[in-house]
Amino acid sequence: MREITIGQYIPGNSVIHRLDPRTKILITFAFMVLLFVIDDFAGYAFPLIFILVASLLSRISIKYMVRGLRPLVIIILLTFVLNLFMIKGRVIYEIGPFSITYEGLYQGTFMVLRLVLLIVGTSLLTLTTSPITLTDGIESLLKPFSKVGVPAHELAMMMTIALRFIPTLMEETDKIMKAQMARGADFSSGNIVKRAQNMVPLLVPLFISAFRRADDLAMAMESRCYRGGENRTRMKTLKMTHEDIFAFVATGFLAAGCLASRFLW
Amino acid sequence: MAAEILAEGVCYRYSQAPDMALKDVDLRIRKGEFVAIIGPNGSGKSTLAKLFNGLFVPTKGKVTVDGLDTRDRDNVWKIRQKAGMVFQNPDNQIVATVVEEDVAFGPENLGVPPEEIRRRVDEALEIVELKDFAQKPPHLLSGGQKQRVAIAGIIAMRPDYIIMDEPTAMLDPVGRKEVINTVKRLNREEGKTIVLITHFMEEAVEADRVIVMSEGYVIMEGSPREIFSKVDKLKAIGLDIPQVTELAHRLRGRGLTIRNDVLTIDEMVECLCPLL
Ligand SMILES: Nc1ncnc2c1ncn2[C@@H]1O[C@H](COP(=O)(O)OP(=O)(O)O)[C@@H](O)[C@H]1O
Ligand SMILES: [Mg+2]
Numbered sequence: 001m002r003e004i005t006i007g008q009y010i011p012g013n014s015v016i017h018r019l020d021p022r023t024k025i026l027i028t029f030a031f032m033v034l035l036f037v038i039d040d041f042a043g044y045a046f047p048l049i050f051i052l053v054a055s056l057l058s059r060i061s062i063k064y065m066v067r068g069l070r071p072l073v074i075i076i077l078l079t080f081v082l083n084l085f086m087i088k089g090r091v092i093y094e095i096g097p098f099s100i101t102y103e104g105l106y107q108g109t110f111m112v113l114r115l116v117l118l119i120v121g122t123s124l125l126t127l128t129t130s131p132i133t134l135t136d137g138i139e140s141l142l143k144p145f146s147k148v149g150v151p152a153h154e155l156a157m158m159m160t161i162a163l164r165f166i167p168t169l170m171e172e173t174d175k176i177m178k179a180q181m182a183r184g185a186d187f188s189s190g191n192i193v194k195r196a197q198n199m200v201p202l203l204v205p206l207f208i209s210a211f212r213r214a215d216d217l218a219m220a221m222e223s224r225c226y227r228g229g230e231n232r233t234r235m236k237t238l239k240m241t242h243e244d245i246f247a248f249v250a251t252g253f254l255a256a257g258c259l260a261s262r263f264l265w
Numbered sequence: 266m267a268a269e270i271l272a273e274g275v276c277y278r279y280s281q282a283p284d285m286a287l288k289d290v291d292l293r294i295r296k297g298e299f300v301a302i303i304g305p306n307g308s309g310k311s312t313l314a315k316l317f318n319g320l321f322v323p324t325k326g327k328v329t330v331d332g333l334d335t336r337d338r339d340n341v342w343k344i345r346q347k348a349g350m351v352f353q354n355p356d357n358q359i360v361a362t363v364v365e366e367d368v369a370f371g372p373e374n375l376g377v378p379p380e381e382i383r384r385r386v387d388e389a390l391e392i393v394e395l396k397d398f399a400q401k402p403p404h405l406l407s408g409g410q411k412q413r414v415a416i417a418g419i420i421a422m423r424p425d426y427i428i429m430d431e432p433t434a435m436l437d438p439v440g441r442k443e444v445i446n447t448v449k450r451l452n453r454e455e456g457k458t459i460v461l462i463t464h465f466m467e468e469a470v471e472a473d474r475v476i477v478m479s480e481g482y483v484i485m486e487g488s489p490r491e492i493f494s495k496v497d498k499l500k501a502i503g504l505d506i507p508q509v510t511e512l513a514h515r516l517r518g519r520g521l522t523i524r525n526d527v528l529t530i531d532e533m534v535e536c537l538c539p540l541l
Contacts, residue, residue, distance in 0.1 A: 132362050164362045167404040213357045220358035223318055223350040224418065225342050225374040235369035235382040 008068065009130045015243055016058035016128045021137025023244040027251045028125045034258040035114050043261035047117050050254045058128050068123035069116065076115050083108035135159045140238055153229025169210060176205050267332050268296040270317055270348065270426060274326035277312055286312045288481040296425060299452040299459045301469035304478030305503045310462045314430045317460065318348040346375060348426040349419035353434050355411035364414055365390065365399040371422040389417040392455065393447050409440025413447055427451065428460040433468065466507040470528050494526040509533050
């Protein structure tokens with residue numbers, strides 16, 4: 001059976017891996033906001049240094065970071081091209097009715113840099129934090145808002161169960177597909193409508209089985225005394241250490257740098 | 266307080282069903298026992314199991330676990346902690362994405378303090394011999410291993426009774442062996458009361474007592490030896506008998522003088538040797 005990996009988590013034991021997931025989520029969030037504070041190239045020095053240091057500390061090879069960018073190449077390129085041609089100003093080059101301006105080139109590069117930093121920043125979070133830890137972090141961060149009706153525990157439980165059953169359902173899809181193919185079903189040829197039609201005999205049994213599983217799981221959870229988040233304890237409790245404090249201090253410097261670059265210089 | 270699961274005059278009807286799925290069942294499961302329940306499909310075994318831990322409440326009659334009535338909604342969590350349940354499909358009862366997290370699920374629901382959960386999880390994984398798999402994602406385990414994870418998840422809740430509804434039905438012979446050995450160990454070494462629903466007669470032979478169900482009734486009850494010697498009666502309701510017992514039965518039909526209650530291969534050897 002091929003291994004199914006969810007998300008892009010790369011197990012490890014670096015400082016970045018060890019940080020509390022709440023720390024990482026909050027810092028990633030701050031990092032994203034700060035990227036939008038910056039308004040000139042010089043300002044990017046701060047997040048660049050920040051992400052570079054964090055990446056080195058995480059010991060995650062650049063290969064994986066780049067892999068995170070790949071699916072978004074189109075968006076990055078589109079951002080660049082649109083900025084390049086749409087912004088009016090001093091013309092540098094003309095192709096037919098289109099013209100490239102100096103301002104367009106500046107703005108395009110600026111936006112691309114921002115996008116890349118955004119993606120690399122969030123990748124670093126998902127590369128160094130397992131989905132389950134991430135879920136715990138989100139639950140813990142949302143907990144204070146459960147008084148105003150945010151279903152923190154329920155959301156986390158849903159994410160956990162989804163993560164748990166994705167591989168199971170994928171295996172099952174594989175099995176049904178092979179069974180249908182053995183009976184002459186064809187999933188790979190024909191136009192898009194035809195292909196969608198061919199998916200029906202795959203999806204119907206898959207849905208039926210998923211509902212059955214949901215039913216069974218609910219019964220099993222109930223008999224293991226599950227009754228929602230109230231009075232529930234956790235085996236692994238999240239704990240912040242001096243490493244987390246250090247990370248927040250570093251983020252403080254990042255924030256100071258970004259804000260200074262925008263408002264002082 | 267009585268240390269037993271007691272069913273008195275229990276009837277159960279599913280909400281849309283015209284007939285009772287269980288009819289007037291009286292049963293007593295004593296603490297420390299290993300009881301097997303056998304019966305053809307649709308005879309009410311699963312329904313009975315779900316009545317034992319308060320997942321269902323009897324339509325008529327009552328079920329008590331250590332004296333706690335399952336009809337009383339205040340007792341329900343206490344009862345489910347005392348009487349743990351393992352289901353047929355291992356995939357559909359594992360909640361977490363890491364083995365040890367799943368084992369922790371029950372104790373977490375009970376509000377057990379973290380250090381205590383850690384202790385219980387390690388101990389439970391030790392008992393089912395899956396210590397080395399603590400950090401593995403469950404979907405990479407074999408069927409037998411997954412089912413043992415499910416059993417560990419129940420053990421970690423420290424129940425007195427473990428009710429298993431065909432836990433080996435979806436497993437290959439190797440997985441079946443793993444699970445049955447675990448079950449026997451739980452009974453003999455950990456002192457857990459076991460209610461094992463099964464359609465493998467070789468598994469039922471291991472029990473102290475066998476209960477036979479048919480069409481919602483409990484029709485026979487006794488030691489494996491007593492039950493499996495009634496070959497014709499079992500066959501009449503569509504049940505198998507252990508292979509060795511079947512062989513003895515046929516040999517007797519051919520005129521050989523063999524006891525009618527042979528259950529294991531060793532006993533068979535003992536019976537046959539003098540005849541050679
Ligand atoms: N959810 C349900 N709704 C209606 N009838 C059911 C339901 N589940 C089981 N039954 C019926 O109850 C009877 C006993 O079923 P069950 O306890 O599952 O038997 P067993 O586990 O021995 O195969 C069967 O006749 C079955 O059709
Ligand atoms: Mg059943």
